[in-house]
Amino acid sequence: MPYITVRGFNHYYEWISESGNEPSDKPVLVFVHGWGGSARYWESTARALCDRFDCLLYDMRGFGRSRSNTSETSPLAEPPETVVELSYELETYADDLAGLLDVLGLQRVCLNAHSMGASVAVFFLNLYADRVDRAILTCSGIFEYDEKAFNAFYKFGGYVVKFRPRWLYGLPFVDRLFMQRFLHRSLPGAISRSFLNDFLMADYEAALGTIFTCVSKKATEVMPQEFAQITVPTLLISGDRDIIIPAEMGRQAAALNNNIQYVVIPNTAHFPMLEDAPTYLERVREFLDVGVVQPSVAGSRE
Template identity: 55%
Template structure:
């Protein structure tokens, strides 16, 4: 594959959005393609890259990355169930399953089925990277190459996990719309996640997405993503990945420290590790140039 794009691309891509029901939940999705690529189902022969966002976020923060590579990939973005624009129905949440990572991986498979996508490139971030890794481990025949951004393995500690769940539950419970009226609220909200500041408008979008997240989904995924089960299962998932994988960490990340990414990469010779200096939990936004250069080098390697 020869990439036609560069860091100074002028093409921003055409966008199509819609709703698809996956497992009883209406999911928001978005296609980003180069202009003239068609609608609904790709009519080009370009490969497809699917992006999976992290906890409390939405597909919005992947848009700039997708636009940067849409000359080479048809990019499919979506909001996870219970987050942002993928709103849970009011009736019988119990019938929708739990908030286990496996449920979200199943949604991803249903999304690919809906669009008739047999094999894709997959890029997940944070919680979304755990979902992507789980999916790739279960269905390696459906993933050409895997990119995991800000992810890793951690050791189980009962006391610290309990404290994390308690604090996380309070953080989710005490959310109020008036937060958006506070001057520079978005910047204050994102400070813990970043080493380099983002534009205020983008930080505000992150705060909006966080406020929109369904409480049950937000709390549920805190418990399932940071759990004894995940601490036991994720190392095996990383160790058994059978497809070429790139794991990207931010050097200054305090949410998922880079050491956790290095630990995961060391488990499997198929995992290539990239650590981006002077970035934290959103390296694709804090240093888009370095991130895209690393991703493109990985996608071209071995071709």
């Protein structure tokens, strides 16, 4: 499996393109996954769009195949002096993405990011606006601070992250129960099992740390400002049945900025790209087919 060292941490990444597992000369579309997941759930979307883009998928630090116990060595390793102490703030994950693009020699890309990954992407759009042509934020939004509700969420989230015995993966129907809260339409069993596996394997520190950075008083104060500052053409997509990040939160975020187009996909929840792929892909293609430039590449992509 391909790994790349970014800021001292091994990151799993892969290309999906018409030529196979290598990029060609098409514009690059980078996919960013959400909390507890991995790039695996983006694969079908990437394959559907690889006629137009070279699709780059990666697992964020501490999640999926980019865990701290990853033993694979990277031919693209950075010198030891560049290793830094990394936190679980959303901004640091945006810096991770910039580092990934640097090592791969990619100067300008399009983004498609989901849930927590969409929050990371919002910071990236403002910190590195010159590196993004167009962006899609799937299931994102802004919310208000509620101390009592947040403390209850932290307590429950901490319990869920701490008690994740691996044997759960072997029990029948656990994957369906695990995904039930996220979906309005059921998904094939293989996809649900992949979600459960990623959740069970996520690093404890990363899983818990990002709970506190994604749902926090700071986030309620900062994220509206970040949405308002976006200068990159952006499409925000919500599922109308989403109870994780309700559509109204997306609507409020989009209303802050004329650069953000807003779309709601009916009868979908937190994974509209999987629950109604045809509609999702139609909306995405309509948006991406306007004004996407050829990639600007510095150095090699291998």
